[in-house]
Amino acid sequence: MLPRNVWQALARPGYLLSAWPWRSAGYLLTGAVTGVVVLVGVVTSAAVGGVLALALVGLPLLLATALAGVPVAAVERRRLRLVDTEPASDPHEPPGEPGLRPWLVTRLRERATWRELGHALLFAGLLWPVDALAFAVFLPGPLSVVATPLVLAVNGEAKVLKVWLVTTWSAAAGCAVLGLVLLALGAYLLGVVAGARAGLARLLVAPREADLGARVVELSRSRARLVDAFEAERRRIERDLHDGAQQRLVALTMTLGLARLDAPPGPLADQLAKAHEEAGAALAELRELIQGIHPKVLADYGLEAAVADAADRSAVPVDVDLELPGRLSAAVEAAAYFVVCEALANVGRHSGASRAEVSGGHREGRLVLQIRDDGRGGARAGAGSGLTGLADRVTVLDGRLSLSSPPGGPTLLRVEIPCDAAS
Numbered sequence: 001m002l003p004r005n006v007w008q009a010l011a012r013p014g015y016l017l018s019a020w021p022w023r024s025a026g027y028l029l030t031g032a033v034t035g036v037v038v039l040v041g042v043v044t045s046a047a048v049g050g051v052l053a054l055a056l057v058g059l060p061l062l063l064a065t066a067l068a069g070v071p072v073a074a075v076e077r078r079r080l081r082l083v084d085t086e087p088a089s090d091p092h093e094p095p096g097e098p099g100l101r102p103w104l105v106t107r108l109r110e111r112a113t114w115r116e117l118g119h120a121l122l123f124a125g126l127l128w129p130v131d132a133l134a135f136a137v138f139l140p141g142p143l144s145v146v147a148t149p150l151v152l153a154v155n156g157e158a159k160v161l162k163v164w165l166v167t168t169w170s171a172a173a174g175c176a177v178l179g180l181v182l183l184a185l186g187a188y189l190l191g192v193v194a195g196a197r198a199g200l201a202r203l204l205v206a207p208r209e210a211d212l213g214a215r216v217v218e219l220s221r222s223r224a225r226l227v228d229a230f231e232a233e234r235r236r237i238e239r240d241l242h243d244g245a246q247q248r249l250v251a252l253t254m255t256l257g258l259a260r261l262d263a264p265p266g267p268l269a270d271q272l273a274k275a276h277e278e279a280g281a282a283l284a285e286l287r288e289l290i291q292g293i294h295p296k297v298l299a300d301y302g303l304e305a306a307v308a309d310a311a312d313r314s315a316v317p318v319d320v321d322l323e324l325p326g327r328l329s330a331a332v333e334a335a336a337y338f339v340v341c342e343a344l345a346n347v348g349r350h351s352g353a354s355r356a357e358v359s360g361g362h363r364e365g366r367l368v369l370q371i372r373d374d375g376r377g378g379a380r381a382g383a384g385s386g387l388t389g390l391a392d393r394v395t396v397l398d399g400r401l402s403l404s405s406p407p408g409g410p411t412l413l414r415v416e417i418p419c420d421a422a423s
Contacts, residue, residue, distance in 0.1 A: 005084040006195045010188065020083075021187035024194035027082040028135040031197065034079070035128020038072055042124045067107060069116030072123060073205035080206070083198045088206035119204040127197065134193040138186035145179030148172045253279040302326075303333045307358055310341050314356070315348035316373070321359040328367060332419040335397055336369055339390050343371040343413050346387075351375025351411060362419070369415040377409035387413075 003009040009020040070092075077088040091112040095102040107113045141161065149172040151158035158166045158175075166172050256276040263269040298306035304322050311318035327333070340358055347356045353375030360369040379387070380403070391401045399417035 004086055006191045006198070010191045010195070015191070016184055016187055021190055023082045024187075024190040025135060025139050027079060027194045027198065028131040028190065030079055030082070031123075031131035032128050032135060034072075034075060035123050035131065038120055039124040039128065041068065042121065067104075067113065067117075069118070069120035070107065070113060072120040073116035076119070076123075076201050076205050080198055080201060083194045084202065088202060091206065116205055119201070122204075127200075130193070131197065134190065138190045138193075139183075142179050142183035142186045145182060146176055148175035148179065249279060249283045253283055298333060298337050303328060303336055306333075306337045307340050310337070310344060311358060314344045316344070316351075316353055316356050318344060319355070319357045321357065322369075323361045324367075325362065328362070328419050332367055332397060332417050335393050335399070335417060336367060336415065339369065339394065339401075339413075339415050340371060342390055346379065347371075347373045347375065347411075350379065351377075351409075353409075353411075365418060365420070367415075367417045367419050371413040373409070373411050375409050375411055376407075377405045377411050378407045379403060379405035379411050390415075 003012060003020070006020050006024055009015050009018060012018075015021070074090070077090070080088045092110060093106060095106040145160055148158045148160055148166055149169070152166060152169065152172045156167075158172060160166055160175050166175060253276065256272060256279055260269065260272040260276050263272050297309050302324070304324055307322055308320050311320050328336075344356065344358075347353050351373050353373035356371065356373040358369070358371050360367070362368075387401070387403060394401045394415055394417060397417050397419075399415060402414045403412070404414075405411040
């Protein structure tokens with residue numbers, strides 16, 4: 001696996017033979033050049049702005065100075081690629097409307113803009129001299145020592161680092177060996193300085209927290225879109241089954257019933273009777289399937305009516321105490337309804353309860369549902385009860401599902417789903 005940044009490269013044995021020392025040198029050299037340009041720009045803006053401010057026309061220039069960190073940060077994010085291949089995303093939000101004024105308002109209200117202005121001032125005043133000094137000391141200095149024999153051959157003498165005079169070949173060879181050692185050491189030091197410098201720059205102009213926050217927001221939005229698309233697809237399937245397959249089965253059942261009445265007693269009548277019963281059973285199963293996909297009562301009248309309908313159809317008597325001030329979002333209503341249906345189905349199949357209760361409401365920005373029964377208890381996830389699927393469905397909406405079911409009962413299933421106030 002290739003190293004993604006200079007720190008990972010420094011930890012590997014092949015660092016000196018890789019391109020990372022030269023990339024580090026390039027990062028520091030371009031930092032020094034860019035810093036000089038930024039320094040000139042800051043000094044010029046300050047001088048011109050001070051003069052124009054006397055004539056009350058310096059506001060545009062002051063705004064430009066406040067936003068000066070934005071292009072500097074953009075350049076820095078590109079330079080980071082030299083020593084850190086991890087993408088450095090732009091922390092700025094796009095303006096809500098097109099035009100210069102919305103763009104200016106958005107930028108001036110962002111913390112990233114002022115953080116980038118601080119980076120530009122730090123860059124102009126302190127960072128670029130550090131870049132220049134590290135580059136000069138750790139690369140040209142050792143190279144000049146390595147070149148001592150060449151200078152001696154050309155000039156007859158060589159002054160190493162402008163301090164030591166070398167006139168003999170043995171001394172020149174010794175300086176060359178020392179220069180190679182210094183060059184290797186300088187390559188590592190270049191990597192360390194470049195890595196530290198890049199870490200500071202990323203902290204100021206491309207913080208990973210901003211990337212993480214943007215990813216979380218995008219994932220939340222993507223998940224919401226997927227939930228909405230899933231519910232829309234469920235409704236489409238329910239509509240197609242209701243208007244298509246169900247109507248055909250109704251017509252088939254009626255046709256078989258009429259044929260059964262007209263057929264004389266005998267084997268043919270018996271076959272028609274059997275086919276009529278099978279068609280009726282298929283129609284009943286299809287209706288139950290449609291009811292399970294997305295019941296019409298839920299779409300038309302909301303969660304309260306759908307829960308009351310599910311309670312009426314339950315094999316165990318169910319008391320309903322659910323109070324909502326209005327309709328919730330379709331995804332929340334669908335998830336809550338299917339949790340109630342699955343829980344009541346579990347009560348009828350596994351609990352041995354004589355009575356159950358569904359209660360809850362909308363409290364503090366959350367839909368709270370509680371399904372309780374007086375059965376034998378002992379329910380747990382992963383035992384064929386479908387609780388894992390219910391938990392996954394609730395988790396998709398940032399909700400929580402908790403279960404209390406001690407042996408001997410009672411069993412309490414509690415669901416909380418964040419949602420806007422009912423309307």
